[in-house]
Amino acid sequence: xxxxxxxxxxxxxxxxxxxxxxxxxxxxxxxxxxxxxxxxxxxxxxxxxxxxxxxxxxxxxxxxxxxxxxxxxxxxxxxxxxxxxxxxxxxxxxxxxxxxxxxxxxxxxxxxxxxxxxxxxxxxxxxxxxxxxxxxxxxxxxxxxxxxxxxxxxxxxxxxxxxxxxxxxxxxxxxxxxxxxxxxxxxxxxxxxxxxxxxxxxxxxxxxxxxxxxxxxxxxxxxxxxxxxxxxxx
Amino acid sequence: xxxxxxxxxxxxxxxxxxxxxxxxxxxxxxxxxxxxxxxxxxxxxxxxxxxxxxxxxxxxxxxxxxxxxxxxxxxxxxxxxxxxxxxxxxxxxxxxxxxxxxxxxxxxxxxxxxxxxxxxxxxxxxxxxxxxxxxxxxxxxxxxxxxxxxxxxxxxxxxxxxxxxxxxxxxxxxxxxxxxxxxxxxxxxxxxxxxxxxxxxxxxxxxxxxxxxxxxxxxxxxxxxxxxxxxxxxxxxxxxxxxxxxxxxxxxxxxxxxxxxxxxxxxxxxxxxxxxxxxxxx
Numbered sequence: 001x002x003x004x005x006x007x008x009x010x011x012x013x014x015x016x017x018x019x020x021x022x023x024x025x026x027x028x029x030x031x032x033x034x035x036x037x038x039x040x041x042x043x044x045x046x047x048x049x050x051x052x053x054x055x056x057x058x059x060x061x062x063x064x065x066x067x068x069x070x071x072x073x074x075x076x077x078x079x080x081x082x083x084x085x086x087x088x089x090x091x092x093x094x095x096x097x098x099x100x101x102x103x104x105x106x107x108x109x110x111x112x113x114x115x116x117x118x119x120x121x122x123x124x125x126x127x128x129x130x131x132x133x134x135x136x137x138x139x140x141x142x143x144x145x146x147x148x149x150x151x152x153x154x155x156x157x158x159x160x161x162x163x164x165x166x167x168x169x170x171x172x173x174x175x176x177x178x179x180x181x182x183x184x185x186x187x188x189x190x191x192x193x194x195x196x197x198x199x200x201x202x203x204x205x206x207x208x209x210x211x212x213x214x215x216x217x218x219x220x221x222x223x224x225x226x227x228x229x230x231x232x233x234x
Numbered sequence: 235x236x237x238x239x240x241x242x243x244x245x246x247x248x249x250x251x252x253x254x255x256x257x258x259x260x261x262x263x264x265x266x267x268x269x270x271x272x273x274x275x276x277x278x279x280x281x282x283x284x285x286x287x288x289x290x291x292x293x294x295x296x297x298x299x300x301x302x303x304x305x306x307x308x309x310x311x312x313x314x315x316x317x318x319x320x321x322x323x324x325x326x327x328x329x330x331x332x333x334x335x336x337x338x339x340x341x342x343x344x345x346x347x348x349x350x351x352x353x354x355x356x357x358x359x360x361x362x363x364x365x366x367x368x369x370x371x372x373x374x375x376x377x378x379x380x381x382x383x384x385x386x387x388x389x390x391x392x393x394x395x396x397x398x399x400x401x402x403x404x405x406x407x408x409x410x411x412x413x414x415x416x417x418x419x420x421x422x423x424x425x426x427x428x429x430x431x432x433x434x435x436x437x438x439x440x441x442x443x444x445x446x447x448x449x450x451x452x453x454x455x456x457x458x459x460x461x462x463x464x465x466x467x468x469x470x471x472x473x474x475x476x477x478x479x480x481x482x483x484x485x486x487x488x489x490x491x492x493x494x495x496x497x498x499x500x501x502x503x504x505x506x507x508x509x510x511x512x513x514x515x516x
Contacts, residue, residue, distance in 0.1 A: 021272050028279040035286040044295055044305075046342070046479060046507040048313035049495075127405065130415075135516065156335055162488040165425075169306035169484030171491075172510055176308045180337050199515045203310060203337070211315035211334055226312035226335040232440075232492050 071149040074159040136198035158225035301392035306484035308510035312337040352482040440496040449501035477505035
């Protein structure tokens, strides 16, 4: 009579077919550090701009649908600071914003970089940036002009006219300062008392329609001057 | 069996009547046969591998920052999008009344865009160097105090700029890294320009001829690819709006960037975007 094979010997045979994972592990151990090296730990965002207008526009009376004069702002960037031109301005003078020394809160944990946690005393938590462009005042001037003219589609564009020797990062920070409405509370703020409060201010988030799905809404930053046009003096 | 009774013949010790050696041997056997279970570790690594591969392959720009390319930072981005009814396919270009400007914390780069990278030393189109008519590489010439910039100058500019922008950098740290006020002032005098030969002999011109040629061929290449894809699928070719994304180093002055923007416009890439790194503060 045939004997039933013992369970121990039977299970041992089955175990003998275990997959050897060591080579796969070796590949993964090489592949993963390589991919981590290539991986970006920062997020890339893009900003759309209109193709440049060559030469400065001649001032002309442009009016929107409600017969209100159209706001046609130009921010000129030079090595001395900003100059804001309202091209068809009804007697409004150009606004000069000179570069100045600004003091910023400089804690390692940038989430704690609030004026409250930084304190008002000069100390280790504060650093002075010499001869900085005054983006806070720029925001204050353009947002007040926008508030006077309203949120119509005609008033969405701002012209940026940098001098040729102005670094690209200054141009980008200027666009960043004028493209969305900022807030420190519930309504959008038109003036910031300190450079720090401007730096830390969050964009005003509004419930807006989702493009391609107009029936649904999402919370997005409210636009101030989202259409950017470069002006290049030839 | 005889060995058990008479003792260990190899060691010469007498047999263990208590069976202690036997138990010890069995324990040793059990201990040596235990292997590390790497299945769960393998699972983690596989998930990590898939995540990294998906993240890397889904990035249309694939920007690698180094001392010659440090992107400027921005807290959000805006762009024009088209409002249309759900399920209605867009035919041709978006009408002006359907266009809406949308701002987002991180406005993602679109697919099928032509990436133009401007580093401190060269210009890259789709991560490849641009060749001039002579077969040389299209360079962005860096000059500092009348001489061509050294590698060390570029490295110093990168180090000092990065330290200056980092949260928590103290003045003492800047000094320790050799970023003194006088050095920073000296490095700020760096000038970047394309050579006159690349602009048809006139340095004052904005059109960079080798770049225009390459941009046009790149644009045609994308259009051909879309046509081929449509033919293989048996449908109509997808309408492609020619667009370029400019990935420029933050220290480069506006002039060379304006020249690249102008050249892109001349190559009929009218829809322009520029890439930045997203950050929470301004």
